[in-house]
Amino acid sequence: MERGWLHEYGFFLCLILHLLLQGRGDTFTINCSGFDRHGVDPVAFQAVFDRKAFRPVINYSIPTRVNISFTMSAIVEVDAQLQLMTSFLWLNMFWYNPFITWNPEECGGIRKISIAAENLWLPDIFIEEFMDMDQTATGLMVYVNSEGLIKYDKPMRVVSICNLDIFYFPFDEQNCTLTFSSFIYTVENMLLGMEKKVQEISNTSQDLIRSKGEWVLLDIHQRMMKMTVGTNQYDQIIFYVAIRRRPRLYVINLLVPSGFLVAIDALSFYLPIESENRAPFKMTLLLGYNVFLLMMNDLLPATGTPLISVYFALCLSLMVVSLLETIFITYLLHLATTQPPPMPQWLHSLLLYCTSPTKCCPTAPQKGNKGLGLTPTHLPGVKEPVELVGKVPGPREAELNGCPGSTRAQQEYEAQKRHLVNLWIEFSHMMDTLLFRLYLLFMATSIITVIVLWNT
Template sequence: MEGRWPARGGVLLCLTVSLLLQGRGDSFTINCSGFDQHGVDPAAFQAVFDRKAFRPVTNYSVPTRVNISFTLSAILEVDAQLQLLTSFLWMDLVWDNPFITWNPEECVGINKLTVSAENLWLPDIFIVESMDVDQTPSGLTAYVSSEGRIKYDKPMRVTSICNLDIFYFPFDQQNCTFTFSSFLYTVDSMLLGMDKEVWEITDTSRNVIRTQGEWELLGINKATPKMSVGSNLYDQIMFYVAIRRRPSLYIINLLVPSSFLIAIDALSFYLPAESESRAPFKITLLLGYNVFLLMMNDLLPASGTPLISVYFALCLSLMVLSLLETVFITYLLHVATTQPPPMPRWLHSLLLPCTSPGRCCPTAPQKENEGLGLTPTHLPGPKEPGELGKEVRPGETELDGGSGRTKTQLVELWVQFSHVMDALLFRLYLLFMASSIFTVIVLWNT
């Protein structure tokens, strides 16, 4: 038994020396003596494994071409405050190793093998935008073909920097980049190419993407600029990944409730101006809208000023203006019913034709009464001599600065003026609200 060990060790030594000699000659074909139906003898590849620290080329003046592709399988998080995109990728690298070739017909029909990636030379491809430590799991394997082509698939959880524009939130689209490059080999030593077409990468990513929540993949494009660092020039491939936010969550939870509240506030103008519940109703709406904004604040971006924040500020401003309008009309009605001041002729002639054209400045007293909307019971008129002492009171016979109007007529004028102002301000409110919301919608569609 002891005499057999030197013989076996000699066989392994001769096989290793023969493989090393093959690597230094013109032929790099691996000896198939280590191949059988039960597996492959590691000694057949030992010469290749010993050279993993060196770039596998027969002529160092010829750069190694590495073909790159990837599959975007998940969009995990988009942080607008830190401007970061967290995604999960499968990066595929393909290159040729001229020292790994064999004849499948002589090697029991084996065309492809899986070899531990730790035993092979691997290109130092990284993502330029990555802001996190590479968390690639250990113990990965690579496919090795009989022609010496190596295919290495590498899963990566990538946290990359991305210039996010949240102005159009929640109808925003983002364009992030993944730039693949080498940090060691210049263009004299390594060139990058495409293993798949861009449309294949896009279709594969859409089919396997796992997150069907907030973001969806729109498309992928590429560019091939060179990266210059000092006097060194590096090859790189830049992929532009376009993603779009699904806005349904924000439409249901933000835009729809806000639109309902502002619509109710507009309808509250149809409450009678003399009603004492109009102002408290608007105050309740205003407080409810503030509570709504506080509750939904977590759904809004933490940084920047998106257009939806402008929309909410606009709705809040409209509610405040509506409340101020109600306060103003209430004040006018209070003044009109307590101590109505004399109405200037220009105000009387300017406002009343808007509601009663041709009736504001009549010549006959009866036409004036009709134009003011007053009934004979409210205004003094020709009465019997016996009725004069009963109907006329001191407050009603006071004239309006010599204009010939009694206090009752003056009250009616100011009340009518208050209703005219209420209708006018309501129309201005609707006009401003419609134009503002239309402008916001147009900006969102662009």
């Protein structure tokens, strides 16, 4: 009874060893005799094709190493509103299949053949930032060499999510990530590696990129890490793609016209304030600038607050302030020529101080000083116009009082009134020049600040 059990056990053991040895011979060495004369025999690879549902390893506890490389051939679009980057990649994956080996000397020197990808096991490598359906063409081929190394090239149109920072638009640089990982296999079953150095990938992509559009590829960096989900760990390779926007379109269509309009608004201060043409001109400029902003709104990012929007708001504010300044000076001139109020003592002293030739205070333009009729008698040492106007009776009052010098009093009154009008006109021109210089100073400071922020 015991002998029969040993005999039966030995029979099964020999059968298992026979099957294993037979399987070893069929799967580890491809019979490729006649490939150079009659082509590839599908029967020689049938045993390999039948294993495509399983990971190709001899010992299932050994993880499969998949090396990754890619070439970025185009940057099609970067959508700032949806935070998406659309690009074209040539993804290259390499791994070993120990069940596909042959001796090139027995196969007419054939060292590499192509096989339909659908007949072999393929790693489930995907891009985590992918936000669209995989539209990779079907019927792709893989290359297999005599040592079992498989090379799988996969063209991809990648629509990936990218966290965009548009504050420095249109001089912005973005850093988008492409994270390659396995969807199913943990680190116990699959390990990821680099087929090429990341600098070689970056240089090749920069040389072969076909996109001459809005974005320029600057560099590609890489980092290896492991992602933990519960008790499982997944191998990951993160590529950081640095891109830069070409700003020429936005500089020509946005910054240059805006700069021209602001410069014209600044030059409009040289228009004579007495002609009353400055305010309508500035209002026309302000209206034109608003129309310009409405027309160029499609070129600006729809989300966030870029620095260029702050720049446009600043230019608009400067034009509004200059219009308000013109309205104030126009009102001051109108008040001075119709019903001039008495000039305070401190204001008259300040005016005399600033109009002194030895001082470096803002003075009215030369055109504004003409016709004022100021004489040396108006310099310090003369009574204030307020006092004179308050002490000398008006012509009507002198006539009622029966003053014999009513005509002379009337002349003095008119002269003092003209002198007061001239003082207020000179003060208006001085204020116009002062506010114009403050306007230029604030405009230059604001523009320099924006340029410095753009360059940092």
